[in-house]
Amino acid sequence: MSEYGEHDKNGLSVGIVEKKFFTFAEPPNKMIMESGARLGPITLAYETYGSLNEDKSNVVMVLHALSGNSHVAGYYSEDDEKPGWWDNTVGPGKGIDTNRYFVICSNIIGSCYGSTGPSSKNPQTGKPYALDFPLFTISDIVRAQKKVLDHLGITKLLCLIGGSIGGMQALEWAVSYPHMVQSVIPIASTCKRSALSIGLSEAQRQAIMADPNWNSGNYYDQDYPKKGLALARMIGHITYLSETSMHNKFGRRLKENTAFSYDLSIDFEVENYLHYQGNKFVERFDANSYLYITKASDYFDLGEQKGGGSLVKAFSGIPAKFLVISFSSDWLYPTAQSREMVKAMKKSGLDVSFCEIETDFGHDSFLLAHEQLTKLISGFLNRIYS
Amino acid sequence: MRFDLQIIASLIREKSRVLDLGCGKGDLLEFLQKSKQIEGYGIEINEEKVILGIARGLSIIHGDIDGETQDYADGYFDYVILSQTLQQVYKLEMVIKEILRIGRKCIVSFPCFNHIAIKFQLLFKSKAPLTRELPYEWYDTPNIRVITLKDFREFCTKHQIKILKELAISTHYKATSGKSVKFFPDWFAKYGVFLLAGQSETPSGHGI
Numbered sequence: 001m002s003e004y005g006e007h008d009k010n011g012l013s014v015g016i017v018e019k020k021f022f023t024f025a026e027p028p029n030k031m032i033m034e035s036g037a038r039l040g041p042i043t044l045a046y047e048t049y050g051s052l053n054e055d056k057s058n059v060v061m062v063l064h065a066l067s068g069n070s071h072v073a074g075y076y077s078e079d080d081e082k083p084g085w086w087d088n089t090v091g092p093g094k095g096i097d098t099n100r101y102f103v104i105c106s107n108i109i110g111s112c113y114g115s116t117g118p119s120s121k122n123p124q125t126g127k128p129y130a131l132d133f134p135l136f137t138i139s140d141i142v143r144a145q146k147k148v149l150d151h152l153g154i155t156k157l158l159c160l161i162g163g164s165i166g167g168m169q170a171l172e173w174a175v176s177y178p179h180m181v182q183s184v185i186p187i188a189s190t191c192k193r194s195a196l197s198i199g200l201s202e203a204q205r206q207a208i209m210a211d212p213n214w215n216s217g218n219y220y221d222q223d224y225p226k227k228g229l230a231l232a233r234m235i236g237h238i239t240y241l242s243e244t245s246m247h248n249k250f251g252r253r254l255k256e257n258t259a260f261s262y263d264l265s266i267d268f269e270v271e272n273y274l275h276y277q278g279n280k281f282v283e284r285f286d287a288n289s290y291l292y293i294t295k296a297s298d299y300f301d302l303g304e305q306k307g308g309g310s311l312v313k314a315f316s317g318i319p320a321k322f323l324v325i326s327f328s329s330d331w332l333y334p335t336a337q338s339r340e341m342v343k344a345m346k347k348s349g350l351d352v353s354f355c356e357i358e359t360d361f362g363h364d365s366f367l368l369a370h371e372q373l374t375k376l377i378s379g380f381l382n383r384i385y386s
Numbered sequence: 387m388r389f390d391l392q393i394i395a396s397l398i399r400e401k402s403r404v405l406d407l408g409c410g411k412g413d414l415l416e417f418l419q420k421s422k423q424i425e426g427y428g429i430e431i432n433e434e435k436v437i438l439g440i441a442r443g444l445s446i447i448h449g450d451i452d453g454e455t456q457d458y459a460d461g462y463f464d465y466v467i468l469s470q471t472l473q474q475v476y477k478l479e480m481v482i483k484e485i486l487r488i489g490r491k492c493i494v495s496f497p498c499f500n501h502i503a504i505k506f507q508l509l510f511k512s513k514a515p516l517t518r519e520l521p522y523e524w525y526d527t528p529n530i531r532v533i534t535l536k537d538f539r540e541f542c543t544k545h546q547i548k549i550l551k552e553l554a555i556s557t558h559y560k561a562t563s564g565k566s567v568k569f570f571p572d573w574f575a576k577y578g579v580f581l582l583a584g585q586s587e588t589p590s591g592h593g594i
Contacts, residue, residue: 323440342447346457351427355436355448372437379441386443 005082006369013083014049014091014098017074019114021045024147027123031144037134041123044148045070045114046106049090050098052154058385059154060096061145062086062105063162063169066236066293067285069113072105073098088369095374096381101158108169109144110136110292118288119220130288131217138165138300142172149180159381161185163366164333165297171341174320175306181320183384185377187366188330190337191311191344192301197332200239201294204232208287217288229287230278237277242329242362246270303344311344322352323380325373327365353380387417390577393553394469394493397581398422402464405429405489407451407481408471412439419444427463429454452477455484461586463489470577472496473533479545486547486585495579496533498554535578542580548588551581 023043025031030040047070052058062072064085073090075083089095090103107115110133118133125132149157157180160170167189174184193201211228213219238246250270254260257267266272307314322345326338335356345352357372359365366373387395391414398404400422406415409428412435418424428446430436439446447454451471466489468481473496475481485492535554542549555577 321445339449343457346447347459349459349462351445353440353445353447355433355440355446357437358433372433375437375441379443383443 005085005087007083008087008091012091012093013087014074016077017047017049017071017084019045019047019070019076021114022148022151024151031140033134033140034137035135039116039134039136042109042116042144042147043114043120044106044109044116044144046104046148047071047084048152049073049103050101052102056102056154057156057158058101059157060101060103060159060161060381061149061157061173062090062096062103063145063160063166063173064105064108065162065164065166066290066297067281068166069111070105070107071113072103085367089374089377095377096161097378100385101381104149104152104154106145106148108141108293110141110289110296112286112289117286118217118292119286128220130220133288133292135292135295137296138168138172139176139305141296142169142176145169145173146177155180157181158384159183159185161187161377162189163187164189164363165293167333168297168300168302171302172300172306174318174322175302175314178318178320181318183321183323183380185323185325185380186338186341187325187373188327188333188338188363189341190333191303191341193298193333194337197239198298200235200332201298204235205291205294207231207235208291211287214287217291219287224282225287226279226282229282229285229290230275232278232287232290233281233285234274234278237274239332240362240364242331242360244329244360245362248360249273311341312347315345315348315350318348318350320350321384322350323376324352324354325366325376326354326356327362328356328358329360330363330365332363387413390495390555390579391417391469393555393579394467394495395421397493397551397579398424398465400424403427403462404465404467405455405458405463406467406469407455407485408469408474409435409439409444409446411435412442412444412446414467414469415439415444416442451475451481455481455488458488460487461490461584465489465491465493466584467493469493469495470497482545482547486582486588489584490587491550491584492582493579494538494582495577496538498534498576498578533578538578538580542582546588548583549580550583553579555579 021043023041025040025042027040030038031042032038068085071084073084073087092099107113109115110117112119118129122129160173162170167186170184170186174181208214208225208228211225213223214225214228219225253269255266255269255272261267303311303314324338324342326335342352342354355376361368395418403425406428409415409430412428415426415428419426429449430446431450436446436448466485472494
């Protein structure tokens, strides 16, 4: 996702930000995961921007997706090359205006940007957890995030907003802590992943696990499963784009030659791009975290888990107002899945708005600077806040 | 505010729950929220208008009228409004049936095809009429049906739909003032506005 981080054209930024940490679930009070496993202590990395108002009523919580982190906006230092991953949307005068709102984002449990995950040291062994780290769910991610809010003394969320797996967390939040949540904006998300989507997810996991260097997850003091993780990212990246966007960006253009190589090296520009994305990703992401987080998103089924099989039941009685947004060219979490979510919300009597934005940029559209998306978010937030 | 929308607003009780079908960017909903403190919802097919509506703080669902009405419970809304949309609705009987199911009362307004200016155009020019209310050429009109006040009355009778109120309006399109037509309304009305009783308000049911 940080592939898209660009400096703001108008120089608008939250400025220099700091990553903070909060540790909880110290033994013996370990957190009981949905699987029944116990985990502790747990540290979550988080960042905040803007100022909390007196009655703590201006909190917007951003939930990040698979490869994201707590670094939503701003820079860590003056010479930082890139701002946070959603700098185009979060900042002074932007869609989520940090002059008005207090924005929080925490790195999810199991990730590798400062929160406890498979690459963290297991205090019992002194070595990285690797596969001893328990499998977790979206519900576990959200329950851990709640601890950070408790720590900050925040009891009310003006809005929860997230794309993709971030949207799943936003939905889970609204259902799990309805009294805390005033509004929710799930973007390019779903209440349950489709078979197609789970299949793609498993293909990415198998790419990692088929790399001999993966070594059943024990690679932290030896060669890293670079090829496997890069391949997983290549597959993933394709699912975030669309046929049209790939056609427009690459077509059948050849990398450098004007003729085919007639060997198995890279011929096409699109191959070159995907290799580049894969190799770049390996430098910043942990292979085991990738396995665990994709698995958590595959398990997510809000209707099944919170409504005994009925999404309508899962949503019923929730006071939060919803704004559901989808993108016309997103085939990973297609509009039909957002519509299904909206349908259930309507049947539950919820106050829901919905918009499908026409765009060629596929699932990743939520990360791109998009005037229409910004208008929707800022207008909706303004309504909830006033 | 457009005169026909003012007329619609005059039919709506304060603090009621209202669904506006084909709400555009939400002019009527916003007007009703301010003047009648309603709980308003809209359905609109045009993405740009949906975004403008949501951005100004309204609850709007991006979708078509045929599909989006089906998810609401019987009598969920105090009023369902179908304003200047009827002439463009494809599955008309189904939509009317749905709005009478989900609305305790329904307000339907449409441009009349029986206005005297239209009659004269047909009679003397032998051309498909063009008026400010029906401004499209025959080849690019979104209006798939032509309706008169009498047609709609007969439709209601046939389907046992109870008409609570009927207003004939003579005003220019987008005008902010206008007047009701009392004299020979079937000839001089440019718009018709009907207040209908929903299914839940019609104990014997109706025939749709």
